[in-house]
Amino acid sequence: MKRLFGTLVQPSVVINALKIALVVGTVLNVINQGEAIWGEANLRMDHALLNYLVPYCVASYSAAKHELDRQKK
Template sequence: MRDWIRLATKRSIVVRGVICSSIVGTILIAINQGDVIWNGNLEIRHAAKIGLTYMVPYIVSTVSSVGALRNVSQ
């Protein structure tokens, strides 16, 4: 577990996750919440969904990157 966390917090992994999350998250928010934002009806529950929408691609990218690094080192 410590090895996984060490890899997941490497600068290159974090940067890759942030870039992926920024691109994919923004596209998903435009698709899923775009009408709410455009009409100015943004509420707290929408803000929570937006936060989660950015978190999911970050987590997927991080888990994939760590898995790939662990496979290469074996």
Template structure:
């Protein structure tokens, strides 16, 4: 058990129950837009010349924005729920 963490407290303060399908879909949309722009910037040479495409970088250019958007939404919703719970319990 981590120091200072109560039993049953979610890791990193994130409550897995607040992860919603709408968050995932929003993160997918964000990653498609941001990933496409990053790939144009990072793989532009490969798109318009004979330089080979680095498929690992292509995948990561979509995956990183997806993970960041999902984590950010999850963390914000977890904090909002925790604050709301604190208000209702008088604490």
């Protein structure tokens, strides 16, 4: 578990996960809060943040797990 957390904070993992979260989070926000973006409803900031946080977590965990599996070989 300690190795996983160490890998999660590596700059290459963090930067890659941020890039993915930016793209995927933006798409999710347009899909989930399109009315708010276009001014027809109120923007839910908690939902907007989750739309970026979830892809970040998935991407960083996947990259870290892949790196640890690669190191085992």
